[in-house]
Amino acid sequence: xxxxxxxxxxxxxxxxxxxxxxxxxxxxxxxxxxxxxxxxxxxxxxxxxxxxxxxxxxxxxxxxxxxxxxxxxxxxxxxxxxxxxxxxxxxxxxxxxxxxxxxxxxxxxxxxxxxxxxxxxxxxxxxxxxxxxxxxxxxxxxxxxxxxxxxxxxxxxxxxxxxxxxxxxxxxxxxxxxxxxxxxxxxxxxxxxxxxxxxxxxxxxxxxxxxxxxxxxxxxxxxxxxxxxxxxxxxxxxxxxxxxxxxxxxxxxxx
Numbered sequence: 001x002x003x004x005x006x007x008x009x010x011x012x013x014x015x016x017x018x019x020x021x022x023x024x025x026x027x028x029x030x031x032x033x034x035x036x037x038x039x040x041x042x043x044x045x046x047x048x049x050x051x052x053x054x055x056x057x058x059x060x061x062x063x064x065x066x067x068x069x070x071x072x073x074x075x076x077x078x079x080x081x082x083x084x085x086x087x088x089x090x091x092x093x094x095x096x097x098x099x100x101x102x103x104x105x106x107x108x109x110x111x112x113x114x115x116x117x118x119x120x121x122x123x124x125x126x127x128x129x130x131x132x133x134x135x136x137x138x139x140x141x142x143x144x145x146x147x148x149x150x151x152x153x154x155x156x157x158x159x160x161x162x163x164x165x166x167x168x169x170x171x172x173x174x175x176x177x178x179x180x181x182x183x184x185x186x187x188x189x190x191x192x193x194x195x196x197x198x199x200x201x202x203x204x205x206x207x208x209x210x211x212x213x214x215x216x217x218x219x220x221x222x223x224x225x226x227x228x229x230x231x232x233x234x235x236x237x238x239x240x241x242x243x244x245x246x247x248x249x250x251x252x253x254x255x
Contacts, residue, residue: 003063003118003165005125006158008243009132010069011041012112013150016104016143021206021215029102029144031223032068032177034205035253037144038115039064045131045152046124047138054209057119059254065116065176066253068228071107076100104143111143114155116176116241116250129157156243164240166249172238173231176250179207180220187233188222199225207253221253 011033018030018037033041039057048056055061079101104111119125131137132154143150166172169184173193180202190198201223208216224230234251241248 003163003239004160005118005122006163006241007117007125007129007132008114008155008158008241009117009152010112010114010155011141011143011150011152012110013143013148014106014110015148016111016150017101017148018104018144020203022204026100027102029074029104030203030205031072031104031201031225032066032113032221033144034207034221035064035066036206036209038066041141041150041152042117042128044139044141045137046128051213054213055211059208061121062117062119063252063254064118065250067114067116067175067248067250068177068223069112069114070110071225071228072104072111073107075103075105077103114175116252118252129154158241158243162242164242166238166240168235168237169233170238171231171233172249173229174234174238174249174251175229177253178222178230178232178234178251179253179255180222181255182234182236182251183222184233184235187235189231192227192229192231196227196229198227198229198231200230201225219253219255 018033020028020030043053078098081097081099083097132152141150141152142148192198203221204218205221206215207219210216222230236251238249238251241250
């Protein structure tokens with residue numbers, strides 16, 4: 001997919017929970033939103049109805065990269081839910097059940113994720129850009145759970161002149177999370193170019209839904225917990241971006 005325009009925006013909030021799809025009684029959380037969560041957030045800003053937008057935001061039509069901008073910690077909290085096996089339990093007559101819930105918290109201030117977004121529909125890109133610039137969200141957005149209200153802010157919109165495509169096979173430090181299939185064999189470095197020690201976490205995540213909201217594909221994604229920089233050699237192009245006084249390298253989540 002050619003990159004003629006790339007939209008960059010931040011999503012932020014005080015708490016987050018992105019439920020791991022393979023957990024059951026304990027609700028464990030990913031450290032960052034899966035691709036499926038990001039497209040849901042964008043769909044909410046644009047006013048798409050629930051479960052109607054999966055094909056519109058498929059990997060054939062758009063590209064997404066996610067950068068974790070703050071250091072995070074986890075807190076396990078027990079939540080007291082109503083026991084409901086039908087409408088008769090909504091009044092509390094069936095009692096309660098306690099479910100452990102893993103909550104993401106920032107080490108300082110707010111949780112911030114930076115989203116890099118590209119879509120082959122120029123009108124959609126323009127509408128999303130305008131809504132982000134002026135805060136005109138069609139539906140409220142949140143960090144995984146409706147109790148964790150989020151906000152979003154426009155960062156920049158860059159064109160091809162500010163995007164340099166680096167060829168596969170080189171060594172780079174990237175600021176985005178990484179699909180592990182994009183690494184060359186033994187291509188991960190554990191010390192970055194500045195000498196910092198890197199600690200990686202690998203998460204199995206849904207990568208895409210089909211039109212009926214069934215998981216179409218999954219992938220392992222790598223996140224670095226110290227500096228949020230991943231250093232290594234990649235078998236896909238790396239995109240060098242210049243915007244808002246910054247210069248960064250990213251890769252997209254899609255293979």
